Amino acid sequence: xxxxxxxxxxxxxxxxxxxxxxxxxxxxxxxxxxxxxxxxxxxxxxxxxxxxxxxxxxxxxxxxxxxxxxxxxxxxxxxxxxxxxxxxxxxxxxxxxxxxxxxxxxxxxxxxxxxxxxxxxxxxxxxxxxxxxxxxxxxxxxxxxxxxxxxxxxxxxxxxxxxxxxxxxxxxxxxxxxxxxxxxxxxxxxxxxxxxxxxxxxxxxxxxxxxxxxxxxxxxxxxxxxxxxxxxxxxxxxxxxxxxxxxxxxxxxxxxxxxxxxxxxxxxxxxxxxxxxxxxxxxxxxxxxxxxxxx
Amino acid sequence: xxxxxxxxxxxxxxxxxxxxxxxxxxxxxxxxxxxxxxxxxxxxxxxxxxxxxxxxxxxxxxxxxxxxxxxxxxxxxxxxxxxxxxxxxxxxxxxxxxxxxxxxxxxxxxxxxxxxxxxxxxxxxxxxxxxxxxxxxxxxxxxxxxxxxxxxxxxxxxxxxxxxxxxxxxxxxxxxxxxxxxxxxxxxxxxxxxxxxxxxxxxxxxxxxxxxxxxxxxxxxxxxxxxxxxxxxxxxxxxxxxxxxxxxxxxxxxxxxxxxxxxxxxxxxxxxxxxxxxxxxxxxxxxxxxx
Numbered sequence: 001x002x003x004x005x006x007x008x009x010x011x012x013x014x015x016x017x018x019x020x021x022x023x024x025x026x027x028x029x030x031x032x033x034x035x036x037x038x039x040x041x042x043x044x045x046x047x048x049x050x051x052x053x054x055x056x057x058x059x060x061x062x063x064x065x066x067x068x069x070x071x072x073x074x075x076x077x078x079x080x081x082x083x084x085x086x087x088x089x090x091x092x093x094x095x096x097x098x099x100x101x102x103x104x105x106x107x108x109x110x111x112x113x114x115x116x117x118x119x120x121x122x123x124x125x126x127x128x129x130x131x132x133x134x135x136x137x138x139x140x141x142x143x144x145x146x147x148x149x150x151x152x153x154x155x156x157x158x159x160x161x162x163x164x165x166x167x168x169x170x171x172x173x174x175x176x177x178x179x180x181x182x183x184x185x186x187x188x189x190x191x192x193x194x195x196x197x198x199x200x201x202x203x204x205x206x207x208x209x210x211x212x213x214x215x216x217x218x219x220x221x222x223x224x225x226x227x228x229x230x231x232x233x234x235x236x237x238x239x240x241x242x243x244x245x246x247x248x249x250x251x252x253x254x255x256x257x258x259x260x261x262x263x264x265x266x267x268x269x270x271x272x273x274x275x276x277x278x279x280x281x282x283x284x285x286x287x288x289x290x291x292x293x294x295x
Numbered sequence: 296x297x298x299x300x301x302x303x304x305x306x307x308x309x310x311x312x313x314x315x316x317x318x319x320x321x322x323x324x325x326x327x328x329x330x331x332x333x334x335x336x337x338x339x340x341x342x343x344x345x346x347x348x349x350x351x352x353x354x355x356x357x358x359x360x361x362x363x364x365x366x367x368x369x370x371x372x373x374x375x376x377x378x379x380x381x382x383x384x385x386x387x388x389x390x391x392x393x394x395x396x397x398x399x400x401x402x403x404x405x406x407x408x409x410x411x412x413x414x415x416x417x418x419x420x421x422x423x424x425x426x427x428x429x430x431x432x433x434x435x436x437x438x439x440x441x442x443x444x445x446x447x448x449x450x451x452x453x454x455x456x457x458x459x460x461x462x463x464x465x466x467x468x469x470x471x472x473x474x475x476x477x478x479x480x481x482x483x484x485x486x487x488x489x490x491x492x493x494x495x496x497x498x499x500x501x502x503x504x505x506x507x508x509x510x511x512x513x514x515x516x517x518x519x520x521x522x523x524x525x526x527x528x529x530x531x532x533x534x535x536x537x538x539x540x541x542x543x544x545x546x547x548x549x550x551x552x553x554x555x556x557x558x559x560x561x562x563x564x565x566x567x568x569x570x571x572x573x574x575x576x577x578x579x580x581x582x583x584x585x586x
Contacts, residue, residue, distance in 0.1 A: 008409050010403075011409035012407075013403070014402055017396045017400060018396070018456065018463065021396075022418065025434060025456065026425065030429060033431075036436075043436060108326065113568045118536075118538045119534075119535075119538060122542055122553065123336050127335075227520050232539065249431070253432050259432055262432055266432060267429065
């Protein structure tokens with residue numbers, strides 16, 4: 001131990017790239033976007049301080065702000081619960097000590113490796129076209145063709161299905177969590193004559209709750225920032241139904257070069273994400289269970 | 296054992312057997328359902344154009360390679376080959392620099408005590424949750440001032456400075472699980488800390504380094520927003536941008552060409568996934584990466 005303590009500053013030397021990177025690429029932009037949010041600023045001109053104008057404009061005049069907010073909230077509230085419950089359900093099936101579980105795990109994880117790529121969004125567009133194979137498939141069951149991408153009531157759901165399809169990483173995290181639950185708990189429950197449902201609610205769910213919490217937080221933060229899917233699959237349409245917040249920020253910054261205004265937009269998104277995360281953290285003390293009795 | 300209990304036992308076993316069969320049937324059906332879209336697009340890329348939307352069949356009635364040839368050539372002056380090479384030009388340095396910088400930083404955090412270590416580590420963890428979108432615009436303005444727009448420097452330089460906290464966190468977790476005896480004996484043998492890092496720690500960290508490279512490859516390869524912002528000229532387009540351009544540029548007639556290029560865009564990720572599956576799953580499970 002002495003060795004490590006005597007070389008006090010060498011550690012700092014090792015982490016110095018990260019410190020520099022943090023200051024330059026994280027902290028500085030973070031502070032600057034707050035400052036820019038009170039200015040009018042296109043990259044070409046100097047920035048002009050405009051006080052709260054950007055924020056006032058956002059809430060009173062920008063016709064796309066509330067639709068974007070609505071689409072994003074709907075996207076988050078659809079995607080995250082669907083993805084997580086799906087991931088947990090499948091992880092529980094795979095945890096039943098089956099043979100060849102690896103093959104299944106591979107198949108279920110495979111879609112996740114494409115993340116938010118253009119390729120997978122293009123694929124989605126083809127699958128859900130009016131004459132696409134999803135409608136063909138539904139036709140076998142006598143279901144009439146659905147306008148998955150053109151109907152404003154359905155388009156956002158179609159886009160969020162892409163994220164649900166990619167539940168693989170949540171599943172793997174759940175699977176790792178499920179493996180850690182000591183078998184004795186279930187054995188004791190069986191001796192006590194507990195039903196399957198009872199075992200799930202009284203053992204599995206409490207024991208998995210920290211993992212659930214982690215998944216919820218990370219998935220929520222990601223879902224709020226979704227860009228590629230809605231941008232490539234539906235281009236924000238139809239009738240702005242999939243015009244999520246990130247597209248609004250992108251359009252203002254890089255199509256209209258309103259850097260000040262888009263900074264203000266991104267700060268509102270940031271605060272929204274913080275509020276959601278804080279709520280999750282706050283509520284977690286009621287529903288997460290830590291064996292050592294909390295932190 | 297009398298006949299009644301024997302009978303009950305048989306019924307129980309049968310029920311167990313039926314449950315197993317049902318479960319396997321479900322898992323297989325669900326697996327096909329999950330992978331089907333990928334198989335379909337691969338099949339469709341070999342189909343004649345007018346056959347693509349006729350059936351949900353994966354296999355083409357006759358194999359057509361024309362989609363790959365024409366799709367590869369594209370419509371403009373650049374072939375898809377240019378975009379592939381560009382993507383590698385961007386991704387490979389990013390991976391190498393990420394490995395070097397993240398390993399170094401993680402080594403610093405995991406093996407040394409220094410002033411402000413705890414708060415700095417806390418900040419590092421906090422940046423895991425910092426949404427990228429809030430730093431996007433000033434970072435663009437900064438890189439624009441540096442004259443880095445329309446080059447790969449906005450990707451490469453942050454990698455050099457260990458900007459992906461996920462990987463630092465992952466390495467720290469891994470290093471904490473490694474016994475220190477080897478490093479201590481290396482010190483006794485007269486190695487300094489850098490020699491210890493290179494000769495002892497890095498070889499032991501091989502699995503974590505492989506996981507890191509795979510994830511960084513997949514994320515950077517699939518990234519769309521950042522190339523969209525930073526890369527303007529077509530000769531520097533990555534695969535993601537090239538593919539996006541091809542769906543804008545061509546009319547809907549050439550579906551099979553677009554599908555062929557979609558398959559090509561996915562291929563590197565698929566190859567890496569199957570080569571290094573073990574590291575994928577372990578990487579996700581131990582650190583909870585977003586994947």
